[in-house]
Amino acid sequence: MRRLAPYQSGLWLAEYGDVRCQLCRIYRSTPQSHLPQNHSSAIPPNDHSFFTKLRQHINNRFDSGLLCSHCHNSIAWLPIPFEVDIAAGIGLSIQAATYYDYPIRQAIRSFKHYEDMTKLPLLLHAVRQLPRPQGCHRDNSVIVAMPTTPQRLVKRGFDPVSILAAQLSKHWQIPLWQGVRRIDHTVSQQGLTRAERLSNLNNAFVLTETPAVKRLLLFDDVATTGASLQALGRALYKPATNTASASSLPTNRYHLSAYALAHGSQYR
Numbered sequence: 001m002r003r004l005a006p007y008q009s010g011l012w013l014a015e016y017g018d019v020r021c022q023l024c025r026i027y028r029s030t031p032q033s034h035l036p037q038n039h040s041s042a043i044p045p046n047d048h049s050f051f052t053k054l055r056q057h058i059n060n061r062f063d064s065g066l067l068c069s070h071c072h073n074s075i076a077w078l079p080i081p082f083e084v085d086i087a088a089g090i091g092l093s094i095q096a097a098t099y100y101d102y103p104i105r106q107a108i109r110s111f112k113h114y115e116d117m118t119k120l121p122l123l124l125h126a127v128r129q130l131p132r133p134q135g136c137h138r139d140n141s142v143i144v145a146m147p148t149t150p151q152r153l154v155k156r157g158f159d160p161v162s163i164l165a166a167q168l169s170k171h172w173q174i175p176l177w178q179g180v181r182r183i184d185h186t187v188s189q190q191g192l193t194r195a196e197r198l199s200n201l202n203n204a205f206v207l208t209e210t211p212a213v214k215r216l217l218l219f220d221d222v223a224t225t226g227a228s229l230q231a232l233g234r235a236l237y238k239p240a241t242n243t244a245s246a247s248s249l250p251t252n253r254y255h256l257s258a259y260a261l262a263h264g265s266q267y268r
Contacts, residue, residue, distance in 0.1 A: 011120060011121060011124060011167075012171060014120075014121040015065075015066060015124075015183055016119070019067075020135065021067050021068035021070075021071050022066045022067060022121040022122050023067055023068075023122055024070070026067060026068075027069075027070060027071075028067045028068060028069035029065040029066055029067055029068055030067065030068055030069045030072065031065040032065050032066075032128060034069075035065070035069065036066070041060070050244070053169070054067065054085035058203070066121045066122070066124060066125040067122070067125050069140070072115060072125075075098055075103070075104070076098060076101075076202060076237070077097065077098050077129045078095070078096075078097065078098070078129065078131065078264050079096050079098070079099055079263060079264065079266070081094060081095040081096075082094055082095045082226065082263070084226040084229065084230040085230070086233040086234045086237050086256070087234070087237050090237065092218075092226075092229065092230060092233040092256055092257070092258055093257055093258065094223050094226050094229055094256070094259070094260060094263065095130065095131065095260075096223060096259070096260045096261065096262055096263035096264075097129045097130050097256070097257050097259075097261050097262065098126055098129065098261070098262055099259070099262060099263065099264055099265055100222055100224070100262035100263060100264060100265055101262075101265050101267065103122065104123075104126055104261065104262050105262065106119075107122045107123055108123065108221055108261065108262065111123060111160055112160045112221070114223065115157065115158065120163075123164060123207065123261060124164075124167050126262075127164060127167050127171060127261065128171055130168065130259050132172055133215070133217060133257055135215075136172075136174060136215050136217065137173070137174065138173055138175060139213075140175055140213050140214065140215055141174050141213055141216070141217055142174065142175055142176065142177035142211060142212075142213055142215070142216060142217065143168060143172070143174055143175070143176050143177065143217045143219055144176075144177055144179075144180060144216050144217065144218050144236070145161050145162050145165035145176060145178070145219050145220075146161050146218070146219065146220040146221075146228060147178070147180050147181060147182040147205070148162075148182060149182050149183070160221060161219070161221050162176075163170055164261065165219045168219060168259070174217065176212045177211060177216075178207070179207055179208050179209035179210070179211060180205050180206070180207055180208065180232065180235065180236070181205070181206050181207075181208050182204060182205055183203065183204050183205070189195070189264070204231050204235075205232055205235035206235070207235060207236070209218060211236070211254065214253070214254055214255055215255045215257075216236055216254050216255070216256050216257075217257055217258075217259060218232055218233060218236075218257070218258040218259065219258070219259050219260070220258070220259075220260045220261075221260065221261050221262070222260060222261065222262050222263070223260035223262075223263045224264070226258075226263075229260070233256050233258065236254060236256060237254065237256065
């Protein structure tokens, strides 16, 4: 049997072995299926195989939830998506699960900077609120997690975004794709203005392979201004020119959309 990483064991215990809310620790957690649904089923509508139905049955059976309904409803979910430009006339829509306010703000900071794995169940709950993109499934889409540099990985000891992206991949049943590398000369985006963020991220990403599918779902933990997702989108945007006619306009080879755990603040 494959050995689980500590954070995986903690998530398993939080979801299947502890029925208390992971935020208030007072009330009984509410099954995800009983909460207001902001997304469609994780299984493609045309997939009726026995194993797919069995997996769905097992997921429903063990869907014990992570937050109580009171704590869930106290968080403002799904802010209005915002757009950033990745090419002339081409925008990238960014959908966040919630605002960068309490309790998500504190949970993200503790998880990223202090390796506080006790906050991971709350972040997993937030991941599950992201609306599944229509028409996307395991055969035509991949999730592209915001890459980190080897130096930051060594300094931090783990990659928080890739852990969260893996949970999103499991929830949506869409595979991860790791064909992008981050250049080492960029500095942390924290504390920079939008102009400084954009300048810092110029040529920050390099493709190491070509995506095999057309739908690329970008993911980051926090989209403050969207500059990081914008730069990643630009690296992935590759127009394919139709040579049959010199006057033909370039057409985008990939359909890009972006997602994040948190963005902005509802109190500003």
